[in-house]
Amino acid sequence: MVDIVILGTIGLDDIETPFGKVKEALGGSGTYAAYASSFFAKPGIVSIAGEDLPKRHIDVLKKRNISMDGIEIKGRNFRWGGFYEFDMNEAKTLKTELNSLADFDPELPADYKKAKYVFLGNVDPTIQLKVLGQIEKPELIVMDTMNFWISSRKEELIKAIKKVDVLVLNDSEARQLFGTVNLVNAADMALDLGPKAVIIKKGEHGALLFFREDGKRKHFSAPGYPLEVVKDPTGCGDSFGGGFIGHLAKTKNLSEANMRKAVIYGSVIASFNAEDFSLERQKKLTWGEIERRFHELREIREF
Ligand code: AMP
Numbered sequence: 001m002v003d004i005v006i007l008g009t010i011g012l013d014d015i016e017t018p019f020g021k022v023k024e025a026l027g028g029s030g031t032y033a034a035y036a037s038s039f040f041a042k043p044g045i046v047s048i049a050g051e052d053l054p055k056r057h058i059d060v061l062k063k064r065n066i067s068m069d070g071i072e073i074k075g076r077n078f079r080w081g082g083f084y085e086f087d088m089n090e091a092k093t094l095k096t097e098l099n100s101l102a103d104f105d106p107e108l109p110a111d112y113k114k115a116k117y118v119f120l121g122n123v124d125p126t127i128q129l130k131v132l133g134q135i136e137k138p139e140l141i142v143m144d145t146m147n148f149w150i151s152s153r154k155e156e157l158i159k160a161i162k163k164v165d166v167l168v169l170n171d172s173e174a175r176q177l178f179g180t181v182n183l184v185n186a187a188d189m190a191l192d193l194g195p196k197a198v199i200i201k202k203g204e205h206g207a208l209l210f211f212r213e214d215g216k217r218k219h220f221s222a223p224g225y226p227l228e229v230v231k232d233p234t235g236c237g238d239s240f241g242g243g244f245i246g247h248l249a250k251t252k253n254l255s256e257a258n259m260r261k262a263v264i265y266g267s268v269i270a271s272f273n274a275e276d277f278s279l280e281r282q283k284k285l286t287w288g289e290i291e292r293r294f295h296e297l298r299e300i301r302e303f
Pocket of ligand 1: 009010011012013026027028029032079080091096122123124146148149233234235236237238239
């Protein structure tokens with residue numbers, strides 16, 4: 001039985017940052033989110049991979065407590081290429097090859113349909129809706145997206161947002177989706193669509209959690225962790241999402257106080273992820289390190 005269904009890509013990434021470059025590295029929104037959530041609970045990935053996905057990449061996921069039963073193997077793998085300039089807050093996309101993802105029509109394994117926690121990671125919103133339609137009684141649906149789908153599938157994306165509990169997106173995506181430079185306005189517009197909470201990630205500057213109580217907007221602000229080493233921020237958004245839903249699935253508590261903690265756990269995993277390329281840092285990450293950074297984040301914002 002899986003605790004969390006994680007939809008997303010399994011990608012082959014070509015990435016260049018001011019600190020190095022990698023080719024055909026393991027990436028993808030599903031990979032990062034599932035790996036991050038596996039520190040907390042048992043995820044099952046829903047994705048499509050290509051026949052060209054190297055076995056060593058599949059082994060990275062197999063070594064974790066991650067169910068692979070929802071992965072279909074067909075055709076050529078999803079490939080993404082991007083680079084970061086000195087300000088590494090935003091990835092510049094060089095290529096997006098959907099390949100087998102273009103006609104992915106997911107059919108969930110029977111036990112996935114019974115999952116209570118669902119993370120609709122960054123893919124075509126049509127696929128996000130297809131997965132959501134197969135979950136029998138979800139208790140918490142968290143959804144992520146990115147500029148590519150905001151530009152190409154806005155109508156479907158809005159349809160999907162109306163069905164989720166928590167929408168996660170970064171600051172530039174929030175501005176793009178809601179046509180405003182003001183993040184508070186963007187959060188209000190997102191909450192008007194139906195989600196109970198909206199999280200706006202601000203890269204190295206932390207994240208904002210917006211929700212409403214008795215009709216009034218409230219928010220929680222999580223600091224960014226002051227990292228000494230940042231090599232590659234790819235996958236930080238997905239890792240944030242995985243850590244966030246992972247903590248909620250582990251504790252089965254959707255109170256506001258626990259959501260705040262989940263935002264901090266998400267930030268902690270995302271901060272570690274930026275310390276190296278691909279999944280390299282997360283592969284070495286221990287629970288003790290996660291807890292230490294969680295407590296440090298509590299200390300640095302106390303006044
Ligand atoms: P993040 O840095 O968390 O926003 O996500 C980076 C990951 O998203 C990379 O590993 C890519 O393989 C994957 N990715 C890039 N573009 C897309 C897209 N259009 N749809 C789904 N996944 C994507």
